[in-house]
Structure formats: structure tokens, C-alpha cells
Amino acid sequence: MSTLRLAAAVLLLSAPLAACGGSGDDKLARQVEKTADSRADQLEQRADDLKDQAEQVRKVGEKRADAIDAADLNTHAMSPEQKAAIVNNQAPAVR
Structure with a gap:
């Protein structure tokens, strides 16, 4: 029964839309x-x-990583701040 009511409501609501084809709405x-x-x-x-x-x-990240790897840096002697600067691209990776 509710499906029938829904179909009727849709039909009633769509009827005015079908009638307005010729105005400037297009x-x-x-x-x-x-x-x-x-x-x-x-x-x-x-x-x-x-x-x-x-x-x-x-x-760029790959090239920097390759340069660091090729430079064979002594990371044990670096501070955490120095490492972070290199990771965040705030310092040159290889000098």
C-alpha cells in the first residue's frame, strides 16, 4: 500500500515539471x-x-636518498636534530 502511495506522489509531483518545457529554464x-x-x-x-x-x-627524494647512501654518512655521529634536518630537507644531505 505504501508503494502505491509513493508512486502516486511521484506522479503528482512530476506532472508540473513535464508541463514547463518552453520557458527560459532550458x-x-x-x-x-x-x-x-x-x-x-x-x-x-x-x-x-x-x-x-x-x-x-x-x-627528488629518491635522488637525495641515493646521494646519502652513496656518501656512506656516519649517522652514529649525527645528532637527532641533524638527522631530522636532512629528512625534512632543511639541510644538505651530503657536504
Whole structure:
């Protein structure tokens, strides 16, 4: 019984929407959709830019790690602050 009531309510609510096809709402709807598409394109471009930046950060991190490994640093003689500075890219890894 409740399914029948729901179907009737949907039919009653959708009837006025079906009747309004010729007014300026089509133009407004296209403008809304165009604006949303434009915003989505901008977000996708920002996402692509961030992905490129992330890849660059990874490459730099790999190169720094390789340089540290190749330098065979005496990390036992380094303070925790010195190690943290190297990890956080706040100090040169190899001198």
C-alpha cells in the first residue's frame, strides 16, 4: 500500500515539471551545466598539476636518498636534530 502511495506522489509531483518545457529554464539549465563543467575542468587541471608536483617530490627524494647512501654518512655521529634536518630537507644531505 505504501508503494502505491509513493508512486502516486511521484506522479503528482512530476506532472508540473513535464508541463514547463518552453520557458527560459532550458537556457538557464545549460548555463548551470556549462559553469559546472568549467569548474570541474579547473579542478581536474589542479589535480593534474598536483600529481606532477608529487612525482617531482618523489624523484627528488629518491635522488637525495641515493646521494646519502652513496656518501656512506656516519649517522652514529649525527645528532637527532641533524638527522631530522636532512629528512625534512632543511639541510644538505651530503657536504
